[in-house]
Amino acid sequence: MVKNFLAALAAVFALSACAARLSTHPAIAGDLGAPVSTTQMLEALRQPGSIAFEQVIAADWTWSEDFATPGVEPPDWQDEPLEGQVYFYKLRHPTRGLILIDTGLPADTPRYLGAVVRNVFDIDNTLTTRLSTADALGREAPGAVLLTHLHWDHVLGARDLPREIPLYVGPGDGAMRHFLLRFIAPATRRALEGRGPLREWRFSADPDARTAGVIDVFGDGSIFAIHAPGHTPGSTAYIVNALDGVHLVTGDAVHSAAGWRGERVETITFDPDRPRAWETLAQLQALAAAIPGVIVHPGHQVLGKAR
Ligand SMILES: [Zn+2]
Numbered sequence: 001m002v003k004n005f006l007a008a009l010a011a012v013f014a015l016s017a018c019a020a021r022l023s024t025h026p027a028i029a030g031d032l033g034a035p036v037s038t039t040q041m042l043e044a045l046r047q048p049g050s051i052a053f054e055q056v057i058a059a060d061w062t063w064s065e066d067f068a069t070p071g072v073e074p075p076d077w078q079d080e081p082l083e084g085q086v087y088f089y090k091l092r093h094p095t096r097g098l099i100l101i102d103t104g105l106p107a108d109t110p111r112y113l114g115a116v117v118r119n120v121f122d123i124d125n126t127l128t129t130r131l132s133t134a135d136a137l138g139r140e141a142p143g144a145v146l147l148t149h150l151h152w153d154h155v156l157g158a159r160d161l162p163r164e165i166p167l168y169v170g171p172g173d174g175a176m177r178h179f180l181l182r183f184i185a186p187a188t189r190r191a192l193e194g195r196g197p198l199r200e201w202r203f204s205a206d207p208d209a210r211t212a213g214v215i216d217v218f219g220d221g222s223i224f225a226i227h228a229p230g231h232t233p234g235s236t237a238y239i240v241n242a243l244d245g246v247h248l249v250t251g252d253a254v255h256s257a258a259g260w261r262g263e264r265v266e267t268i269t270f271d272p273d274r275p276r277a278w279e280t281l282a283q284l285q286a287l288a289a290a291i292p293g294v295i296v297h298p299g300h301q302v303l304g305k306a307r
Helices: 002-017 038-044 115-120 133-137 152-160 181-192 257-261 274-289
Strands: 027-029 034-035 052-068 078-093 097-103 128-129 144-146 167-169 198-200 215-216 223-227 236-242 245-251 265-267 296-297
Touching: 034 038, 038 215, 052 133, 052 236, 078 133, 078 152, 078 167, 078 236, 115 245, 133 152, 215 296, 257 265, 257 296, 265 274
Parallel strands: 027 198, 097 144, 144 167, 167 198, 245 296
Antiparallel strands: 034 215, 052 078, 052 128, 052 265, 078 097, 215 223, 223 236, 236 245
8 A cells, every 4th residue: 555655656756747837938028908807898898899800710620628518427528529620810900900819820830749749639630731820811910919828729820920029928828837748838839939028918806806807908998818717827818899799719718619508518638727717618608698799719619609
């Protein structure tokens, strides 16, 4: 018994010694936006929208996801294939010009992933690039990129963007540690290679306690960053008041349409904080319920109008 305990302890130490950060790229406090309350944001969203919103499908991607049946205790986790896609979003602001949410992917994505990721995800057979970021943007460079988080499938398209374009991300996203990150962190490092420091959103507590913090990105009620921790510590969702209605981009706070609808409970192996991830999802769903006609975009599937 003692021997088994010591062996288990040794294994835990060995794994924690191997824990790696998601990113060691330098980060500074972001220079955009100011905190507002969730209620102030919801009031601003009653005004007509001004942003042209476009979802770009960067790639088709099928991978194995952990799903459980809602309400079953203990949860009946099962691996199921998720028929997903990789997206980014082009936002055209009337005075700020082109702004991106996430980056899409470069045409030569597999070469940045490393052998372990390529094999574990069987990338060469499961990921099909549809439109590289370079092809999607042509010669146009965005003024800024608003990242949902630093996983490679959201940030690798930065390879196709001029290095001086600032990248905004939630606080502490790179500081996340997990032993599995040893294998995916190199792709994030290659995505950010040669760029200046990341700019971290300066969230503060929501006075209404309805979210983990909201920032009015340009101070004009057009785009809001919402702290959505759990999948990663800095995970950020975005709300865009667009010409065709209000859009909620969740990032990987939820991956799938079924996850958003509550038909499946989802997670992935290295979600560092599952209870927080589910709390965030509940907050985003309550937020969506308060925005008539909101169009919800889960991280890797299309949902369309939720209500
Ligand atoms: Zn992710």
